[in-house]
Amino acid sequence: MYKTKMQQWQERDLKHIWHPCSQMKDYEELPPIVIDHGRGVYLYDMEGKEYIDIVSSWWCNLLGHCNPKINEAMKQQMELLEHVIFANFTHQPAIRLCEELIRILPSGLTRFNFSDNGSAAVECALKMAFQYQYQTGHPERTRFMCLTEGYHGETIGALSVGSMDLYAKIYRPMLMDTLHIPAPDCYRCPYGKCRDSCHCECFAGAEEMFAAHGGETCAVIVEPLLQGSAGMRIYPPLYLKKLRQLCDSYGILLIADEIATGFGRTGKMFAFDHAGVSPDIMCISKGLTGGYIPMAITVTTENIYQAFYADYNEGKAFMHSHTYSGNPLGCAAALAVQKILREDRILEKAEARAPYLHGRLMEALGSHPHVGEIRHLGLINAIELVEDRESKQGFAGERRMGYQIYQRALKRGLLLRPLGNVLYFNPPLVIEENEMDAAVERCAAAVGEILPE
Numbered sequence: 001m002y003k004t005k006m007q008q009w010q011e012r013d014l015k016h017i018w019h020p021c022s023q024m025k026d027y028e029e030l031p032p033i034v035i036d037h038g039r040g041v042y043l044y045d046m047e048g049k050e051y052i053d054i055v056s057s058w059w060c061n062l063l064g065h066c067n068p069k070i071n072e073a074m075k076q077q078m079e080l081l082e083h084v085i086f087a088n089f090t091h092q093p094a095i096r097l098c099e100e101l102i103r104i105l106p107s108g109l110t111r112f113n114f115s116d117n118g119s120a121a122v123e124c125a126l127k128m129a130f131q132y133q134y135q136t137g138h139p140e141r142t143r144f145m146c147l148t149e150g151y152h153g154e155t156i157g158a159l160s161v162g163s164m165d166l167y168a169k170i171y172r173p174m175l176m177d178t179l180h181i182p183a184p185d186c187y188r189c190p191y192g193k194c195r196d197s198c199h200c201e202c203f204a205g206a207e208e209m210f211a212a213h214g215g216e217t218c219a220v221i222v223e224p225l226l227q228g229s230a231g232m233r234i235y236p237p238l239y240l241k242k243l244r245q246l247c248d249s250y251g252i253l254l255i256a257d258e259i260a261t262g263f264g265r266t267g268k269m270f271a272f273d274h275a276g277v278s279p280d281i282m283c284i285s286k287g288l289t290g291g292y293i294p295m296a297i298t299v300t301t302e303n304i305y306q307a308f309y310a311d312y313n314e315g316k317a318f319m320h321s322h323t324y325s326g327n328p329l330g331c332a333a334a335l336a337v338q339k340i341l342r343e344d345r346i347l348e349k350a351e352a353r354a355p356y357l358h359g360r361l362m363e364a365l366g367s368h369p370h371v372g373e374i375r376h377l378g379l380i381n382a383i384e385l386v387e388d389r390e391s392k393q394g395f396a397g398e399r400r401m402g403y404q405i406y407q408r409a410l411k412r413g414l415l416l417r418p419l420g421n422v423l424y425f426n427p428p429l430v431i432e433e434n435e436m437d438a439a440v441e442r443c444a445a446a447v448g449e450i451l452p453e
Contacts, residue, residue, distance in 0.1 A: 006046045009034045030407060038065025041431050043415065051410070052439045054425050055417045059228070059260050060291035063340055064428045070290050070336040077332035086114065086326040093331035100338045101299070104269050106278035111305040113298045113318070114325040118259035119153030121283035121296035122221070126157045127320055128281060128300060129219035129253045135307045135316055138251070141218035144176065145209060145252075147183035151229035152221060152257050161221050164229060179213050181206045181220070183227060184235035187373050187384060188392055200238045210250055219253035219281070224271035225377060228260045231422035232382030234375050240275035253280040253304075259296070263287035263337070264347045264429050267354060267378035280304060288330075290337045295330030350429040354379050357425065357436045364444040370451045379431070383423040383443075385451070394421045401450065408446035414439055416446075423447070 003011070010031040018024065019032065034046045041064055043051045053061060063070065081091060098112045113128070115121050126144065133141040146152070146161040153159070159168045160176035163183075168175065182205035186195035193201060210217075224240055227233040247254040256279035261271035265287065268274055272282075281304070285296035310316040324330075340346060358376045365371045365383060372386035385401055387393045395401040402418025409416045416423055425439065 004047070006034055007031075009046065030410075033410070040064040041428050041435050049413060051413050051415045052427075052435060052442065053415050054427050054439045054443075055415060056426050056428050057291060058286075058417070059265070059426050060286040061428050062263055062287035062290045062337060063346070064430045067290060067336075067340070069340055070292055070333050073332045073336035074292065074329055077328055081328045083324065083327055083329070087321065090326070091328050091331075093328050093335060094326040097331045097334050097338075100335060101297075104338075105282065105299060106270060106272050108278045108301050109282055109299045110302055111300050113300070113320070114327075115296045115298065115322045116294045116324045116327070116330075117153075117296050118257075118283065118285040119155040119158045120322060121259065121285055121298045122152045122158040122161070122255075122257060123155055124298040124320055125221070125255045125281045125283050125300075126161065126219070128298065128304065128318065129255060131318065132253065132304050132307050133218040138218070140216055141252075143179055143213065143217050145179040145181055145213070145217050145220035147222055147227065148180045149183045149185075149227055149230035149233065150221075150223055151227070152223070153259075167229075179209055179217065181209045183230070183233070184239055185233060186235055187233070187375065195234065195236050198236065198238075200236060200242060203239060203242045206243060206246060210246055210252070214250035214252060217250070217252050219255050220247060221255040221257055223257050224261055224279075225266055225274060226261050226271060226380065229419060231384070231419045232375065232380060232424045232426075234377050234382070237275035240272060241277055244275070244277040244279075247280075255279060256282045258282055259285045264341065264350060265378055265380060265426070267347075267351055269347065288337070289333040290340075292333040293327070293330045294324075295327060295334065346429050350379055353431070353433060353436070356433055357381060357427075357431075357440075360436055360440045361425070361443075364440050365447060368447065368451070368453060371447075379425070379427055379429065381425040383447075385421040385423065404450045405446050408449045409442060412442040412446055414442035414446065416443065 013032050014027060035043050036046045037044050041053055043053050102110060113124055115124055144161050148163045151162045151164050156174060159171055160178050162168050163180050184202045191201040225235060244254060256272055258270050262284045272279060280301055282299045289295045308316050308318045357379060358381055361374050361381050366374055370385055372384040372389050372392050375382050385395060387395050402421055402423060406416045406418050
């Protein structure tokens with residue numbers, strides 16, 4: 001039987017590779033698509049078929065695939081230094097990157113601890129917060145608070161402060177005992193309010209949790225404004241303002257997981273910028289390097305840093321490390337990203353295009369009987385699929401409605417990655433209006449095939 005080159009490579013892949021976040025049996029029906037190259041918002045497979053990468057390859061591709069300016073920066077750095085141990089050694093790209101980031105980070109974040117992926121940055125933040133409380137006279141503060149439906153990564157600590165059973169349930173015996181605050185759910189608000197005009201009545205859940213457990217809690221971690229894996233759930237900036245005040249009154253540290261929301265994804269450089277307040281610790285990754293190379297940073301305040309600064313024999317050092325901390329190639333990519341964002345006014349252009357994308361989606365799908373809501377923040381748009389708009393009842397999980405639409409979209413050249421009953425657009429910030437048009441048309445056609453009006 002004749003097999004194409006694509007099919008041959010697919011067989012070789014499935015002989016060895018265990019793909020992430022996948023039931024591998026699904027690959028019998030839909031084998032992995034072998035991508036040959038990428039340009040801008042497009043990916044091209046071995047047979048030349050194009051796919052619009054409307055999910056930014058898991059939210060990390062910030063400025064398009066194979067951006068020539070990032071390519072050149074990494075090539076130049078590769079000729080100088082590929083890596084060096086970051087304990088007692090440093091290099092110019094890392095120093096310059098910290099100086100660049102201080103210019104754009106929320107006020108007060110000045111100390112940088114490098115790692116190599118988002119989960120690692122979260123683990124670093126949790127350990128940092130725990131040790132800080134211990135070394136400042138609060139050994140009783142040993143627990144963490146988080147929001148229900150939150151997601152912060154796949155390592156044990158990160159899973160512990162997540163709340164999604166899909167990822168964490170089976171591992172519960174291994175996880176830390178954390179405290180879960182009822183998260184805002186603005187689409188199905190139990191108070192009957194609207195996210196654009198409410199007073200965050202749902203914050204009462206946080207106040208109750210702090211009142212009951214504030215004395216034993218060292219930190220609370222949140223995905224600011226956007227709970228990504230929960231289905232791109234969007235909540236108001238006022239919630240963050242109230243949380244900042246509550247943390248201050250109880251002496252609890254506030255950790256911002258800006259891994260998915262940082263670098264312009266929400267319409268501002270960081271999601272916390274919408275609220276006008278600063279966290280005590282911030283985790284950044286994904287868009288940091290434009291999606292080019294794994295790199296993450298846990299950024300904190302001078303006050304927290306000083307709690308670890310002492311003579312060696314006092315045992316206060318933060319004994320946390322990653323082999324690839326401060327990797328020069330990652331720093332070179334991140335520096336190029338910062339230069340492009342600034343010089344090409346990327347955020348301003350993306351902000352101007354955001355209403356167009358949301359408008360096109362509303363025109364195409366806003367009145368569909370099985371679309372309950374199309375919520376948006378920056379260029380991010382989330383299409384909530386429901387069985388009934390009135391009751392807001394979602395489709396049963398076993399129907400895999402999002403996955404069915406995903407398959408049809410792939411045939412039409414659109415890469416969606418549904419979150420249950422939620423389809424979402426989270427494109428590179430450089431997407432143009434004609435590319436938005438094509439993506440919306442392909443998405444609407446795929447929805448229409450599975451859920452005809």
